[in-house]
Amino acid sequence: MKFQKVWVCFFSATGTTRKIAETMARRLAQQGGVPFGAVDFTTPAHRQTPPAFSEGDLVVVGTPVYAGRVPNLILPFVAAIQGNGAMAVPLVVYGNRAYDDALMELRNTLEAGGFRTVAGAAFIGEHSFGRALAAGRPDESDLAMATRFAGQVFSKVEGIENFDNHSPVFVRGNNPVGPYFRPTGPQGQAIDIRKVKPQTAETCNRCLWCVQHCPMGAIDPEDPRQTPGICIKCNACVKGCPQQAKAFDDPNYLFHKDDITARYSAPRKEPECFL
Numbered sequence: 466m467k468f469q470k471v472w473v474c475f476f477s478a479t480g481t482t483r484k485i486a487e488t489m490a491r492r493l494a495q496q497g498g499v500p501f502g503a504v505d506f507t508t509p510a511h512r513q514t515p516p517a518f519s520e521g522d523l524v525v526v527g528t529p530v531y532a533g534r535v536p537n538l539i540l541p542f543v544a545a546i547q548g549n550g551a552m553a554v555p556l557v558v559y560g561n562r563a564y565d566d567a568l569m570e571l572r573n574t575l576e577a578g579g580f581r582t583v584a585g586a587a588f589i590g591e592h593s594f595g596r597a598l599a600a601g602r603p604d605e606s607d608l609a610m611a612t613r614f615a616g617q618v619f620s621k622v623e624g625i626e627n628f629d630n631h632s633p634v635f636v637r638g639n640n641p642v643g644p645y646f647r648p649t650g651p652q653g654q655a656i657d658i659r660k661v662k663p664q665t666a667e668t669c670n671r672c673l674w675c676v677q678h679c680p681m682g683a684i685d686p687e688d689p690r691q692t693p694g695i696c697i698k699c700n701a702c703v704k705g706c707p708q709q710a711k712a713f714d715d716p717n718y719l720f721h722k723d724d725i726t727a728r729y730s731a732p733r734k735e736p737e738c739f740l
C-alpha cells in the first residue's frame with residue numbers, strides 16, 4: 466500500500482512520547498521517500514480543532530499512559546481525530562510500571578475514528594512523577610528499537626494490497642478495556658490524588674513558561690503561583706520551570722511516587738511492538 470505522507474500526531478507533556486513517536490515517523494517518511502508532518506496536541510491552544518487525515522496518510526499517534534489507560538481528559542480529543550481511511554500506528558509510552566489496557570484503548574479509539582491500524586507499540590519513558598523511575602528513558606537502545614520497528618512497519622505496509630479484509634492490529638490488553646489503575650496509600654488503601662496541585666516557591670520570577678506549557682491551561686497567567694484549573698500531575702511545570710520553583714507537597718502523592726519508584730524501577734521493561 467502506497468502512502469503519500471507520514472505524520473506524527475501526539476500528546477506529550479514531558480516530551481518522552483514525542484521523542485519516540487517522532488523517531489518512528491521520521492524514519493517511515495525517510496524510507497517511503499515522502500514528506501513528514503507533525504500535529505502536536507499537547508496544549509489547549511492546539512486542541513481547538515481535531516485534525517482530519519485522509520487515505521494516503523500514515524500517522525503515528527502517540528499518547529502517554531496515565532493510570533493504565535489513555536489520559537482520560539485527552540481521550541475525547543483523540544476520539545475526535547478523523548482518520549478518513551488513513552493508516553495509523555498507535556503508540557503508548559509508560560513509566561516502567563505497566564501500560565495495562567492503554568494500547569488497546571488507543572487502537573480501538575483510532576479504529577472507531579476511521580483509521581486503519583496497521584501496527585502498534587508500547588515504549589518506556591521516564592516516569593512523569595520524578596527523575597528516578599525509568600530514568601533516562603527513552604535511551605539509545607529504545608530509539609534504535611523505534612527505528613527498527615519503523616522499518617518493519619514500512620515492510621508490512623508495502624505488502625498490503627487493499628483493506629478489503631482489514632482487521633485492527635493485534636495488541637496486548639483487555640478488550641473491552643478494564644478500569645483505571647488506582648494509586649494506594651501506606652496501608653494499601655485507595656487514595657485519590659485528582660485534586661492535588663503543585664506548589665510554587667518564592668523563586669518564581671513570573672517568566673510564564675509553565676503557563677504556556679501546561680497541557681490543561683491550569684496555571685493563572687496573572688499569577689503563575691496559582692493553579693485554579695484542573696491538574697493532571699503531568700509534571701511539565703515541575704520538570705520544565707527554569708527556576709525549579711514548582712513542586713508537589715501532598716503527602717499521599719509523595720507516598721505514591723516513592724512507592725511506585727521502589728516497586729517498579731526493576732526489572733527494566735523493554736518496548737513491545739505489534740505488527
Ligand SMILES: Cc1cc2nc3c(=O)[nH]c(=O)nc-3n(C[C@H](O)[C@H](O)[C@H](O)COP(=O)(O)O)c2cc1C
Nearest residue numbers: 478479480481482529532533560562563590592593
Ligand atoms: C497521572 C499519571 C499517571 C501515570 N500512570 C502510569 C501508569 O499507569 N503506568 C506507567 O507505567 N506509567 C504511568 N505514568 C508515567 C507516564 O506514562 C510516562 O512517564 C510517560 O513517559 C510520560 O509521557 P510524556 O513524557 O510524553 O508526557 C503516569 C503519569 C502520570 C502523569
Ligand code: SF4
Nearest residue numbers: 669670672673675706
Ligand atoms: S515556569 Fe517557574 S519561574 Fe516561570 S512562571 Fe512558572 S513557576 Fe514561575
Ligand code: SF4
Nearest residue numbers: 679696697699700702
Ligand atoms: S499544573 Fe498540573 S497539569 Fe499543569 S503542567 Fe503542572 S503538573 Fe501539568
